[in-house]
Amino acid sequence: xxxxxxxxxxxxxxxxxxxxxxxxxxxxxxxxxxxxxxxxxxxxxxxxxxxxxxxxxxxxxxxxxxxxxxxxxxxxxxxxxxxxxxxxxxxxxxxxxxxxxxxxxxxxxxxxxxxxxxxxxxxxxxxxxxxxxxxxxxxxxxxxxxxxxxxxxxxxxxxxxxxxxxxxxxxxxxxxxxxxxxxxxxxxxxxxxxxxxxxxxxxxxxxxxxxxxxxxxxxxxxxxxxxxxxxxxxxxxxxxxxxxxxxxxxxx
Amino acid sequence: xxxxxxxxxxxxxxxxxxxxxxxxxxxxxxxxxxxxxxxxxxxxxxxxxxxxxxxxxxxxxxxxxxxxxxxxxxxxxxxxxxxxxxxxxxxxxxxxxxxxxxxxxxxxxxxxxxxxxxxxxxxxxxxxxxxxxxxxxxxxxxxxxxxxxxxxxxxxxxxxxxxxxxxxxxxxxxxxxxxxxxxxxxxxxxxxxxxxxxxxxxxxxxxxxxxxxxxxxxxxxxxxxxxxxxxxxxxxxxxxxxxxxxxxxxxxxxxxxxxxxxxxxxxxxxxxxxxxxxxxxxxxxxxxxxxxxxxxxxxxxxxxxxxxxxxxxxxxxxxxxxxxxxxxxxxxxxxxxxxxxxxxxxxxxxxxxxxxxxxxxxxxxxxxxxxxxxxxxxxxxxxxxxxxxxxxxxxxxxxxxxxxxxxxx
Numbered sequence: 231x232x233x234x235x236x237x238x239x240x241x242x243x244x245x246x247x248x249x250x251x252x253x254x255x256x257x258x259x260x261x262x263x264x265x266x267x268x269x270x271x272x273x274x275x276x277x278x279x280x281x282x283x284x285x286x287x288x289x290x291x292x293x294x295x296x297x298x299x300x301x302x303x304x305x306x307x308x309x310x311x312x313x314x315x316x317x318x319x320x321x322x323x324x325x326x327x328x329x330x331x332x333x334x335x336x337x338x339x340x341x342x343x344x345x346x347x348x349x350x351x352x353x354x355x356x357x358x359x360x361x362x363x364x365x366x367x368x369x370x371x372x373x374x375x376x377x378x379x380x381x382x383x384x385x386x387x388x389x390x391x392x393x394x395x396x397x398x399x400x401x402x403x404x405x406x407x408x409x410x411x412x413x414x415x416x417x418x419x420x421x422x423x424x425x426x427x428x429x430x431x432x433x434x435x436x437x438x439x440x441x442x443x444x445x446x447x448x449x450x451x452x453x454x455x456x457x458x459x460x461x462x463x464x465x466x467x468x469x470x471x472x473x474x475x476x477x478x479x480x481x482x
Numbered sequence: 483x484x485x486x487x488x489x490x491x492x493x494x495x496x497x498x499x500x501x502x503x504x505x506x507x508x509x510x511x512x513x514x515x516x517x518x519x520x521x522x523x524x525x526x527x528x529x530x531x532x533x534x535x536x537x538x539x540x541x542x543x544x545x546x547x548x549x550x551x552x553x554x555x556x557x558x559x560x561x562x563x564x565x566x567x568x569x570x571x572x573x574x575x576x577x578x579x580x581x582x583x584x585x586x587x588x589x590x591x592x593x594x595x596x597x598x599x600x601x602x603x604x605x606x607x608x609x610x611x612x613x614x615x616x617x618x619x620x621x622x623x624x625x626x627x628x629x630x631x632x633x634x635x636x637x638x639x640x641x642x643x644x645x646x647x648x649x650x651x652x653x654x655x656x657x658x659x660x661x662x663x664x665x666x667x668x669x670x671x672x673x674x675x676x677x678x679x680x681x682x683x684x685x686x687x688x689x690x691x692x693x694x695x696x697x698x699x700x701x702x703x704x705x706x707x708x709x710x711x712x713x714x715x716x717x718x719x720x721x722x723x724x725x726x727x728x729x730x731x732x733x734x735x736x737x738x739x740x741x742x743x744x745x746x747x748x749x750x751x752x753x754x755x756x757x758x759x760x761x762x763x764x765x766x767x768x769x770x771x772x773x774x775x776x777x778x779x780x781x782x783x784x785x786x787x788x789x790x791x792x793x794x795x796x797x798x799x800x801x802x803x804x805x806x807x808x809x810x811x812x813x814x815x816x817x818x819x820x821x822x823x824x825x826x827x828x829x830x831x832x833x834x835x836x837x838x839x840x841x842x843x844x845x846x847x848x849x850x851x852x853x854x855x856x857x858x859x860x861x862x863x864x865x866x867x868x869x870x871x872x873x874x875x876x877x878x879x880x881x882x883x884x885x886x887x888x889x890x891x
Contacts (some may be wrong), residue, residue: 287804287884308808315806326801326888330499342488343806387805 233299234394234426235261235284242279249462253279257294261395261428266421268437268457271446278399280446281430285318285397286310298394315343319388323400325380326429327372333359333383334368339393358386363414378409385416389425394430396420398429402436414439485811491820491886496791496819504823506657507787510780511827512834513868515692515860517773519835519852523844525766526851532762536755538675538684540617542718543581543751544725546574546711546732564707565745569709570732571609577731580724582716586692586708590700594688595660596648603644605661605688607695607708615714623655623670626691638666641685642674659688666690721750768783777863780827781871788820788875799879800887813880820872821865828864832857 242254254276261267271277282288283295286302289310295302298317305313319340320326327336337355346354359368362382372380381401388396398417402410418439421427431437438457445453497504531781548565571586588607595713606612609631613619623639630637638659644653654668666688675684676834696705715724732746798810807815839850 237831282885283713285804287888308810311803311806311808311811314804320804322888326797326804328798328801329496340805343802343808343811345484391806 231262232263234263234297235259235428236294236296236432237284237290238282238294240280240283240290240295242276242283243291245391252449254283254290257451257456259444259451261426263394263426264421264424265415265442266427266440267429267442267444268440269428269444269446270432270434270437272432276447276449277430277446281397281399281428281448284395284428285320311343313340315340316391317394319391319393319396321381321384321388321396321398321401323403325372325377325384325404327380327383327387330371332369332371333364333375333386336372336383337387342393342422343393354390355386358390359383361389361420362386376409377410380391381405381409381413382416384419385413389420393425395426395428396404400430400432402431402433410436485814486818489815490822492815493822496795497823500791501838503787507783508823508827508830510783511777511864512780512831514773514777514867515828515831515864516779516835516838517776518550518770519832519856520838520842520850520858521769521773522766522856523839523850524848525762525769526853526856527843527849528765529759529762530849530851532755532758535677535758536857539678539751539755540615541752542715542721543615544715544721544728545749545751546570546713546728547709547747547749548707549745549747550762557869558782560710560745564704565736566708566711567704567706568609568696568708569706571611571708572737573731573735574711574728578713578724578727580716580720580727581713583611583614583714584711585609585615585713586707586711587612588692588695588700588707590695592661594644594648596654596657599648599650601644601647603686603688605690605695605699607692608689609692609698612689612712615712618675621671621673622669625670626689630691631693633691633863634662634697635691636694636698637669637691639689640668641687643671643683643686643885644688645671661688661690662699663818670810671686702820712864718752721752725750777867779865781824784820784823784868785871785875788816788872791819792816792875792879795879796882796887796890800884800890801881803882803884804888809880810851812882813876816876816879817869817872820876821868824864824868824872825861828861831864832860835860 236259238258240257241252244251244253257276257280259280268279269277279288283290286297286305286353290303293303297313300313302310302313326338327333334352334355337358338351340353341351356365356368358414359365362385364379364382364386367375367383368378372383375383385396388398401417402413405413414436417427417429421441421479427440429440437443440457442456443453444451500777518732546566553879566586568586571584574581575584585608587609589604591602592605593602608626610626610628613625620639621642626637626639636663640654640659648654648659649657657668658665659668660666672685672687672689679685690699692708696707713724713728715721723748729744729748733744736745738745802812836852839852842848843850
């Protein structure tokens with residue numbers, strides 16, 4: 231198995247002096263290239279903390295993290311920034327596009343920090359926008375785009391540097407169900423093209439689009455199972471919810 | 483280079499979003515730089531006047547005046563007692579090797595008359611050396627010669643102010659003016675000198691032979707006395723030696739025993755003038771430093787706005803970090819914004835400052851001098867203000883934690 235992510239016994243402890251919170255209490259996870267994983271769990275279960283560590287936005291208190299075979303636990307801030315730039319793409323719940331900046335310029339942003347030349351940046355940004363079906367919106371500003379379009383711009387930005395993994399944190403949290411469906415269809419299409427996707431969500435019907443579900447509770451992974459994600463599309467809705475609700479946690 | 487260009491583009495975009503705020507922030511720097519430029523120009527103008535006046539006095543001058551005598555235990559001021567005589571001047575010139583020329587003279591204020599015009603001025607009795615030590619040329623006519631002095635002739639040379647006040651458009655050469663009822667023939671007109679460092683009009687002068695002044699015009703109880711001897715040293719390096727030679731010679735000539743004080747005073751004029759120059763330079767420095775304070779205030783304004791901007795754009799910083807901006811990229815970005823603001827402000831400020839200096843020189847007829855140096859320093863300084871006051875906010879932005887920045891509301 232071609233492994234892109236391996237975390238072993240990762241802990242994350244927030245120690246403010248007065249209060250000590252163990253957000254992750256020894257999490258191990260392995261992700262193969264081309265997987266589409268949904269990370270689920272109630273708020274406070276540690277799923278977002280895990281996502282931040284996977285995204286190299288945060289550093290684990292203990293444990294080991296291998297990204298694409300490289301140990302990132304000992305890297306400094308600048309090295310982590312470079313890693314985010316080269317190997318990771320982010321999609322956020324609130325889109326996080328730069329305001330008053332065109333779609334194309336937003337998509338170019340990772341390439342600016344990768345020191346691409348302006349000409350290459352433009353070409354790659356337009357290609358990425360084409361992949362998300364927004365070629366005709368390249369010069370629009372975020373406030374001229376609908377929520378779904380903004381999220382697609384954000385996906386194009388995540389794609390533009392050909393990352394090893396796309397990390398999506400509640401990507402449909404701010405979208406209506408029809409637009410959510412469009413965005414998820416796009417994720418599946420990208421996954422079919424071989425891109426590894428790790429997505430945090432608390433909506434079972436959104437998680438149903440993934441091929442594997444990982445369940446967090448109280449800072450630990452309590453469930454990890456393959457789903458027949460694609461088939462769920464046909465009869466999604468109550469059956470997906472039922473399946474998620476009926477899932478029994480497994481302890482490792 | 484590419485990276486810097488990117489930072490500049492980002493900076494310009496960010497500053498354009500808040501045009502009014504950017505302008506007001508820049509205003510602090512504009513006012514600061516403009517006042518530095520204007521003040522330094524005004525100071526430099528004053529310095530140029532003084533150095534012009536100094537060169538108009540003549541160079542390497544030593545002034546010998548009578549007095550500093552003690553009568554009955556009372557110390558009199560210099561010039562109180564007429565102890566210097568014409569022969570002292572002659573002796574200084576012939577016996578002091580470091581002296582090039584010595585011009586004994588005596589000056590008295592008097593009314594002068596030409597036709598139906600009259601004018602109050604200074605009548606100065608001089609020897610031919612006077613024009614040498616004062617480095618003064620004639621505009622027309624001929625100078626007073628030794629034979630004028632020896633024969634005590636009634637010839638005179640007049641300054642430009644006299645020409646203007648007494649003669650108007652009439653050619654003064656060979657005309658006769660009356661000084662205390664004594665008629666003098668104008669044989670020469672002096673070139674314009676302008677103001678002295680003390681602010682008197684140097685062209686308001688009538689020069690007559692020293693002997694004529696002593697015997698025929700002033701009627702002093704001490705017929706050979708002179709008011710002062712102006713001495714010109716051979717060159718700058720021997721001024722101090724000349725002073726010593728003069729003092730020794732005069733003590734000997736005046737029979738002053740070793741224990742007694744001099745009955746004359748020797749003053750090094752170059753030193754006095756150096757003091758004047760220094761004080762005018764101090765003034766420029768003072769003006770400049772007062773103006774610099776406004777520049778610092780402007781810099782603090784920049785820092786304040788940059789801090790607000792960093793807080794406002796915390797999320798933007800988070801996004802940039804998430805997609806791969808390193809700390810130094812963020813640092814450079816905010817530093818570029820601050821430097822861009824101050825440099826632009828500096829350039830506008832130079833324009834405003836030059837305009838201000840021009841207005842001052844027009845309205846107050848005060849010469850101003852905007853030097854290329856001041857402009858270069860202003861540009862460099864405004865850039866430095868940007869770096870100095872922009873660094874703290876920029877570092878604050880760069881040291882943000884990406885997650886905290888992304889979650890910032």
